[in-house]
Amino acid sequence: xxxxxxxxxxxxxxxxxxxxxxxxxxxxxxxxxxxxxxxxxxxxxxxxxxxxxxxxxxxxxxxxxxxxxxxxxxxxxxxxxxxxxxxxxxxxxxxxxxxxxxxxxxxxxxxxxxxxxxxxxxxxxxxxxxxxxxxxxxxxxxxxxxxxxxxxxxxxxxxxxxxxxxxxxxxxxxxxxxxxxxxxxxxxxxxxxxxxxxxxxxxxxxxxxx
Amino acid sequence: xxxxxxxxxxxxxxxxxxxxxxxxxxxxxxxxxxxxxxxxxxxxxxxxxxxxxxxxxxxxxxxxxxxxxxxxxxxxxxxxxxxxxxxxxxxxxxxxxxxxxxxxxxxxxxxxxxxxxxxxxxxxxxxxxxxxxxxxxxxxxxxxxxxxxxxxxxxxxxxxxxxxxxxxxxxxxxxxxxxxxxxxxxxxxxxxxxxxxxxxxxxxxxxxxx
DNA sequence: CTGCTAATATTGACGCTGTCAATTTACGCC
DNA sequence: GGCGTAAATTGACAGCGTCAATATTAGCAG
Numbered sequence: 163x164x165x166x167x168x169x170x171x172x173x174x175x176x177x178x179x180x181x182x183x184x185x186x187x188x189x190x191x192x193x194x195x196x197x198x199x200x201x202x203x204x205x206x207x208x209x210x211x212x213x214x215x216x217x218x219x220x221x222x223x224x225x226x227x228x229x230x231x232x233x234x235x236x237x238x239x240x241x242x243x244x245x246x247x248x249x250x251x252x253x254x255x256x257x258x259x260x261x262x263x264x265x266x267x268x269x270x271x272x273x274x275x276x277x278x279x280x281x282x283x284x285x286x287x288x289x290x291x292x293x294x295x296x297x298x299x300x301x302x303x304x305x306x307x308x309x310x311x312x313x314x315x316x317x318x319x320x321x322x323x324x325x326x327x328x329x330x331x332x333x334x335x336x337x338x339x340x341x342x343x344x345x346x347x348x349x350x351x352x353x354x355x356x357x358x359x360x361x362x363x364x365x366x367x368x369x370x371x372x
Numbered sequence: 373x374x375x376x377x378x379x380x381x382x383x384x385x386x387x388x389x390x391x392x393x394x395x396x397x398x399x400x401x402x403x404x405x406x407x408x409x410x411x412x413x414x415x416x417x418x419x420x421x422x423x424x425x426x427x428x429x430x431x432x433x434x435x436x437x438x439x440x441x442x443x444x445x446x447x448x449x450x451x452x453x454x455x456x457x458x459x460x461x462x463x464x465x466x467x468x469x470x471x472x473x474x475x476x477x478x479x480x481x482x483x484x485x486x487x488x489x490x491x492x493x494x495x496x497x498x499x500x501x502x503x504x505x506x507x508x509x510x511x512x513x514x515x516x517x518x519x520x521x522x523x524x525x526x527x528x529x530x531x532x533x534x535x536x537x538x539x540x541x542x543x544x545x546x547x548x549x550x551x552x553x554x555x556x557x558x559x560x561x562x563x564x565x566x567x568x569x570x571x572x573x574x575x576x577x578x579x580x581x582x
Numbered sequence: 583c584t585g586c587t588a589a590t591a592t593t594g595a596c597g598c599t600g601t602c603a604a605t606t607t608a609c610g611c612c
Numbered sequence: 613g614g615c616g617t618a619a620a621t622t623g624a625c626a627g628c629g630t631c632a633a634t635a636t637t638a639g640c641a642g
Contacts, residue, residue, distance in 0.1 A: 355522055
């Protein structure tokens with residue numbers, strides 16, 4: 163009966179799913195370095211070498227984990243964007259809001275997404291899971307006539323880069339600690355605003371919130 | 373004679389500097405995971421436990437390495453910015469240009485700078501080395517009257533985030549491969565341009581280069 | 583110049599890791 | 613019912629970071 167995970171038979175039945183689940187648990191509690199094949203196997207109650215049947219090496223396990231995390235992120239972004247059907251700026255802000263919220267809630271999961279040394283270089287499943295999130299981002303800025311200096315794709319990468327760069331530094335506490343302790347959470351809103359309005363041309367508004 | 377590294381005496385003389393040098397060499401050739409205390413000691417020709425006298429643990433070694441890398445980056449940025457004494461946009465571009473060039477030349481060094489799990493949380497030397505680069509960035513955008521929607525600090529973090537986010541994804545090959553193979557290197561110029569001109573308000577120029 | 587102390591390097595051990603090989607178990611299909 | 617094969621087990625290996633005990637030497641006090 164493959165549907166019973168706690169089966170005490172020799173064969174686990176659904177070990178692959180159980181391994182991923184325990185790996186996620188370890189990732190959340192102990193961080194990326196805390197995820198080891200042997201520890202995961204221990205949690206699943208199987209021998210240290212049992213995972214080898216489902217994941218040929220550690221990177222394979224971590225890649226499957228990362229793909230699952232990208233899928234979660236996609237769902238979070240989708241949910242957040244359903245609450246907003248407004249203008250381009252609001253849609254971009256909703257995207258950023260969802261990613262920031264996810265990363266701050268599950269910092270280690272978010273970090274793993276970019277830990278390329280721990281992942282398989284061109285894993286198909288992982289790649290398509292990431293592309294799905296990227297497609298959502300494209301959806302936030304396309305549709306209207308594009309007469310910007312930069313292309314649609316460049317602007318998408320710009321948004322993605324900024325959100326990601328901000329998060330990595332915030333999660334690590336670099337540069338941010340002294341600033342965010344004062345202004346609290348919505349700093350990322352100001353960051354996105356800076357991107358939307360530009361920082362090189364001159365004043366484009368009166369209100370300053372951060 | 374502490375100035376002779378290849379001294380065959382029992383005491384190395386300048387082991388700490390030699391260890392850092394060999395660690396940098398390993399970092400460049402084998403990546404972050406390739407830097408191990410024992411491998412570094414092997415390269416230096418000392419016992420596997422000799423580094424413990426100079427670095428209490430691995431994070432201490434990696435932090436010293438990262439601080440040295442930040443210092444190198446600071447010099448690169450300084451050199452690049454001396455070639456440009458132009459407007460704000462050109463200074464920002466020069467900063468980005470220097471960081472991008474450094475990261476593409478020494479990808480593993482750049483990656484280590486943000487590998488917080490491998491570094492000491494609040495190492496003083498590392499922190500001040502990073503702040504020095506941050507101060508250069510502040511210098512690129514301050515001076516003129518600030519009447520932007522966002523604060524000076526927010527705009528600095530925005531630039532830094534965008535450059536960093538772009539680089540991490542480009543080094544990893546995420547999202548970038550299919551785009552950069554077409555447009556080649558100067559994609560990051562377009563990214564910075566997007567930030568300078570803004571992406572939310574509407575067209576602000578006619579020329580489109582990427 | 584002698585002697586002592588503290589710094590530095592060595593050896594050895596421990597538990598942990600990822601990975602491989604050989605073996606045992608049991609499911610499912612003919 | 614037997615059998616092939618997938619799945620799990622045990623055991624081993626080298627490499628890792630770290631600690632403890634030991635050996636060597638540099639530098640300074642007298």
